Amino acid sequence: MSDATPILHMLSPQKHMSPFDVNMAADAGYKVIIPYINVTLEEVTPLVQDAIFSRPPDYGVRTGFFIGGKDAILALDMMEAARKALVPPFQLSVFADPAGxxxxxxxxxxxxxxxxxxxxxxxxxxxxxxxxxxxxxxxxxxxxxxxxxxxxxxxxxxxxxxxxxxxxxxxxxxxxxxxxxxxxxxxxxxxxxxxxxxxxxxxxxxxxxxxxxxxxxxxxxxxxxxxxxxxxxxxxxxxxxxxxxxxxxxxxxxxxxxxxxGDIKYKTESGLFKQMLASDEALSLDFRHAFALARQLVA
The missing domain is CATH 3.40.50.720 (NAD(P)-binding Rossmann-like Domain)
Known part of the structure; x- marks a missing residue:
């Protein structure tokens, strides 16, 4: 895995990024965290491509995008737009968790x-x-x-x-x-x-x-x-x-x-951020991946 600085770009279609999610990302280990507010679906592609082309391909696993807001469908659409914006071998991980x-x-x-x-x-x-x-x-x-x-x-x-x-x-x-x-x-x-x-x-x-x-x-x-x-x-x-x-x-x-x-929710969100940081491959994480982890946590 690259030892590049872990950077997380946090997108919200609303006027604020959730402080809860910012804190979770910082405590999970991200060193640089940048919130973006009032982001539209159309803006996801240029933001993602700005992020991937500014770092060598092997830095991609140390680059993450988090999608917040309060709209499940929009968050999933933004996640899909982020995936489609990737240009191999340039990559990054995406995690959607609107309103937590x-x-x-x-x-x-x-x-x-x-x-x-x-x-x-x-x-x-x-x-x-x-x-x-x-x-x-x-x-x-x-x-x-x-x-x-x-x-x-x-x-x-x-x-x-x-x-x-x-x-x-x-x-x-x-x-x-x-x-x-x-x-x-x-x-x-x-x-x-x-x-x-x-x-x-x-x-x-x-x-x-x-x-x-x-x-x-x-x-x-x-x-x-x-x-x-x-x-x-x-x-x-x-x-x-x-x-x-x-x-x-x-x-x-x-x-x-x-x-x-809430105890399992907290551990699940933290755990997914840590999965992104630890992975040797780019990840795309939504509620299905959250459930898989939550299942392990309650077992």
Whole structure:
């Protein structure tokens, strides 16, 4: 491996680059970190080519691009644009984690998978999942990860099913997975969804409760509920921050709380940065690679 200085270029389509991600990259070992803000998709190619042509080819493995923002599809498009901009033998590594949500989704799925395996002796194949907050990046990524593992995934719309139908269509087109979009706007609709679910992902915005104590009483088939919301009130009423397979109050299910997920998320994001630094080959890392690492971390 080249002993060139490790440089990380961090792209955000928004007006700020996340300080969380900057800190993570620095602590992982990058020596030079440059944030770029308000970056458009069209600007990715010239930025990448500026980076690769300024260093000898063997320095490529010590050059990285990180893609942030809050839009999963745009982040994936930027990642693809970066890959296409490479001109062999010039190379660099790319890591997409918009809003830290790809690694959060990977951590949530890995934590729940561990509970399913050790408490119930089963995996994702055929498991019925309801995703609340399905149009967010965590909901988007977690639904695709589990569908790729063979789960039956329902995307719950709390305000108009059209956006969720669009998300399911995009997931089918890009990843070949079949996700079911369902309306969850009324109490009756929500009750039917909760009654059927074996796993619930609560991935709505911070401070939004999606499952109440009363609604948990309908969850006769529920095995595990996971909640990424650390801001009160919890996304699932009764969920405690550090739950990691403990009984969830007012139902027969087990809970996985946001700080148990957050611990694995932190280690996953740090670990992917370190993979880029240690690799002898250029890497392209998205939520699928994050899940592979998160699985190892919870094992």
């Amino acid at each position: 949500s790809f690694t959060t989704a990977a951590a949530m799925v890995a934590c729940v998978e561990r509970v399913l395996r050790f408490k119930f002796g089963r995996g994702w194949k055929g498991t019925r999942i309801a995703v609340f907050g399905a149009t967010g990046v965590v909901g988007f990524a977690s639904s695709i990860i589990t569908a790729l593992e063979g789960a039956q995934v329902r995307l719950v719309a709390h305000r108009g099913v059209e956006r969720v139908i669009k998300s399911a269509a995009v997931s089918k087109e890009r990843f070949g997975v079949d996700l079911e979009a369902v309306a969850g706007e009324t109490e009756d609709q929500k009750r039917q969804i909760i009654e059927d679910a074996e796993v619930i992902f609560a991935a709505a915005a911070a401070g939004v409760q999606v499952i109440s104590k009363e609604q948990k009483a309908f969850a006769k088939n529920l095995l595990v509920a996971a909640d990424v919301n650390a801001v009160p009130p919890p996304g699932v009423e009764g969920m405690e921050l550090f739950m990691n397979g403990e009984p969830l109050p007012d139902c027969n299910a087990l809970g996985v709380g946001p700080l148990a997920i």
